Amino acid sequence: MKSSVIVFxxxxxxxxxxxxxxxxxxxxxxxxxxxxxxxKSDLVILPGGFSYGDYLxxxxxxxxxxxxxxxxxxxxxxxxxxxxCNGFQILIETGLLPGVxxxxxxLRFLSKNVFLKVVNIxxxxxxxxxxxxxxxxxxxxxxxxxxxxxEVLKKLEDKNLIAFKYCDDKGAINKDSNPNGSSNNIxxxxxxxxxxxxxxxxxERLIDPLLSGEDGAIIFQSLLKSK
Amino acid sequence: MKISATVTLKKDVLDPQGKxxxxxLKNMGYDNxxxxxxxxxxxxxxxxxxxxxxxxxxxxxxxxxxxxxVIEDYTISFE
Numbered sequence: 001m002k003s004s005v006i007v008f009x010x011x012x013x014x015x016x017x018x019x020x021x022x023x024x025x026x027x028x029x030x031x032x033x034x035x036x037x038x039x040k041s042d043l044v045i046l047p048g049g050f051s052y053g054d055y056l057x058x059x060x061x062x063x064x065x066x067x068x069x070x071x072x073x074x075x076x077x078x079x080x081x082x083x084x085c086n087g088f089q090i091l092i093e094t095g096l097l098p099g100v101x102x103x104x105x106x107l108r109f110l111s112k113n114v115f116l117k118v119v120n121i122x123x124x125x126x127x128x129x130x131x132x133x134x135x136x137x138x139x140x141x142x143x144x145x146x147x148x149x150x151e152v153l154k155k156l157e158d159k160n161l162i163a164f165k166y167c168d169d170k171g172a173i174n175k176d177s178n179p180n181g182s183s184n185n186i187x188x189x190x191x192x193x194x195x196x197x198x199x200x201x202x203x204e205r206l207i208d209p210l211l212s213g214e215d216g217a218i219i220f221q222s223l224l225k226s227k
Numbered sequence: 228m229k230i231s232a233t234v235t236l237k238k239d240v241l242d243p244q245g246k247x248x249x250x251x252l253k254n255m256g257y258d259n260x261x262x263x264x265x266x267x268x269x270x271x272x273x274x275x276x277x278x279x280x281x282x283x284x285x286x287x288x289x290x291x292x293x294x295x296x297v298i299e300d301y302t303i304s305f306e
Contacts (some may be wrong), residue, residue, distance in 0.1 A: 055247045056265075
């Protein structure tokens with residue numbers, strides 16, 4: 001499997017993702033935002049960080065960068081795209097995923113581990129979570145409060161396009177287990193074709209038992225098996 | 228009465244955010260854009276019918292709170 005990690009000025013989780021990809025023997029290339037072509041890849045990753053210093057809106061300027069046209073083409077051709085944190089914000093600004101990510105409800109930057117329920121395991125990113133669907137991953141964001149109108153939310157629920165929801169350690173999805181005020185406790189969503197996943201938590205940070213867990217590794221393992 | 232205040236960086240102060248927006252617009256193909264400056268816009272509703280008094284109040288709060296007069300300018304307009 002081949003992957004490309006897009007690097008923007010201000011990306012800061014690009015190397016973490018690269019290390020994760022390397023661990024699972026996925027052949028990766030870093031791609032600078034000014035490139036006009038993508039190397040041949042099965043998977044494109046938009047990493048976390050603060051692309052362009054979050055100017056104007058988070059992910060906004062990155063969504064207009066040169067390489068994004070290639071990423072959109074890759075998506076149209078059915079290629080896999082994973083957007084993590086700022087990458088999720090960029091996917092939304094690009095229009096590849098619906099909704100918007102507002103500032104956290106309590107206006108605070110959140111950096112902690114949260115429990116997640118894997119709601120949809122029937123996609124190439126998440127099928128490895130079949131045996132373990134309540135997981136723990138770190139979040140680190142200021143704008144992760146997913147918001148969409150009722151029509152969009154209904155569509156996401158009805159078509160089973162929500163990949164992850166914030167929950168507590170028992171899997172209960174409610175207000176108390178919602179760290180940032182996201183509608184329906186949404187932490188990650190898929191597009192209709194299910195080849196694009198955007199998520200606020202950072203799976204690339206939990207790929208090694210020495211670093212407190214492997215819950216994030218399952219995404220990379222799932223992707224490997226899908227090809 | 229409703230009054231709006233626009234706060235922008237002074238001409239000589241570097242506005243990196245405006246510059247990035249300007250460059251992005253150029254990349255998107257808008258060649259005729261010369262420059263972009265980013266600022267803040269406030270809509271203030273007052274319990275006041277006298278235009279002059281209202282203006283004075285908004286000028287005062289613009290100086291005291293809304294702007295840092297070392298680097299920013301403000302303009303006030305009535306609706």
